[in-house]
Amino acid sequence: MGKIKVALIGAGGIGRSHLRAYAAHSDRCQIVGIADVVESAAVANVAEFGGRAFINAEMMLDAVKPDAISICTPPKFHLPAAKAAAERGIAVLCEKPPARNLAETEAIVAAMRGLLLQFAFCHRFHPPLRAAQALINSGRLGNVVQIENRFGFRFARAGASWFTDAETAGGGILIDTLVHSIDIFRALTGDEIESAQAQVSSALPIAVEDSASLLVRSSGGVLGTLNCSWVTPISEAIVRLYGTEGQAIIDYNAAPGLRYKLADDANWTEQNFDEPDRFVAQAHAFLRCVETGEPPLVDGEDGLAVMRVIEAAYESARVT
Template identity: 25%
Template sequence: MVSSPYRLAIVGTGGIAGAHADSVRSHLDGRIEMTAAVDPDTARLEAFQERFGVEKGYASLKELLDSEELDLIDLCTPPGLHAEGAIAGLEAGVGVICEKPPALSLAEFDRIAAAAAASEADFAVISQHRFGSAAQRVRNMLASGVLGCLAVAKCDTLWFRPEEYFAVDWRGRWESEGGGPTMGHGIHQIDTLLSIVGPWSEVVATAHRHRRATNTEDVSHAIVTLANGASVAITNSLLSPRETSQIRLDFDTATVELEHLYGYGDDNWSVTPIPAATEEVMQAWGGEPRDIGSGHAAQFTAVADALDGKSAPPVTVSDARSTLELITAIYASAFSGKAVRAGEIDPTSTYYQRMDGPGAPWPDRK
């Protein structure tokens, strides 16, 4: 048992906070201790404290930071509060772990990045699907050369959210959620994809609002050209009754596939090599690491490991910005009708300030 666990406070005690707290309490062997929680809703805060045995509760982040000595705050608030909370924590010298999306726009994210650069503390984004052992093995195989080069890929987030899901007032609005399934749901798979295949260079996209009474899209499609020349087709949907999340990667020597829903284990992956490379590919696929599922526990373990080694916790500011920039570019391409290149969306662009830029091509519904 660790004698001096890292002190963590959870900010926001809604649904996702429970998943974080379960991971910290059940899988970290005391390495991270939940010392406090924050929520302006007293009843919800007290219920969270009782459920997870959190001694101290505060109505605001300011009260927390003024009162507690912390190593980390874990932002589980709605997306519209992420930038404000992250900057406050960093300015107080406290490390920040932030749920996705980390910000509503590149402009907000760059404010966080500036605060992180000026702070002794670090900023990291929850990207739990990077941390499963199978994803790490694929990255290792790619780095070793056994897979050759990537030629073509797909990355699909096909989920279903009924109309009542959007009764929560911050959902389905550009100004409070930042976008629809591309931003709030597909970001998980897009981030995992980029962690394997590397940087992107250009995107052509469409976005549609077919069914839901939201301001944001409910479906998007994108064709992404990677920096290495490979092409990726990405679909994000909230209109798909058979829900699934899929990544398919066609390399020179093998097809690598992942299919899951909200988290994967090794068994959710498959590798199909070409006959001439079967032995070499399957030997590499049978290596280490193994038996670590994706999820918050895997990422919090990596955070604790980083703190033990006094290094920056994963996922870095640079990692998170690359994913957010691609999502921004998908919206910019969809609404402008033009291809968008990496680095093109700068502070002079309306899409830098808001994901919908000058506005989506449909009337507001909320």
């Protein structure tokens, strides 16, 4: 097959990460179109990455006929974009959260049945997380019994952004950020989440939650405490694994990316990584699925599983 023709819908912050990732694979794919309702965003990115600029996604799909697209709009627009791709037989890499709720996610998965659909849970491709997964699989940590995760930072423009408009985003930080945490927990344990109880709060004058804590239990008995906040000033992105024979820490913001200590170790073992970042690795995996017909690492079922936990989490937060 020749170069894969890729296109982007939604040329904002994360859209540019997808464009940079496709550009890093320019030997395998060509960016043929960029659509954004803000024309200047489409035009500026076309000037940098190539292709043709559009303000209407469906017009772009019909004009440039891509083999594959990235959907990088706010969540409200994921379903219509995925439907438009499905009607045209186009492969989709869709940003997280899959959609605003479980019903919309089900509609995306149904529309894309028989076609390549990968949800962009990019942490699956984070090299330290993959190394931690290998460490767990090697058995050296023993049985993992607890996982702690925190994604926290100060989201300065929160009140002025679509991220805090539930109609556009589907909720607040719980759906925005804890989707990653839930996916990471599922990937590391290899289990489904059986029980999820959340508490949420808002320190900002916004209509959605800006901090959330989620307590989960997996089908294999692993406990998880997953925390996130938009209002804590010291940026943290950490996953801690506790096993019966050792523990490990993945710190996204500081070297080493992974360190671990086993029961009899005097010191921590440190692992640094000079592999491509998770967005480049994610694009590589997606393009490989287009090229080979292999199923994606993160598929529609993963999106549905995460969104079931999100719905249970919101439900528990409402009743407690």
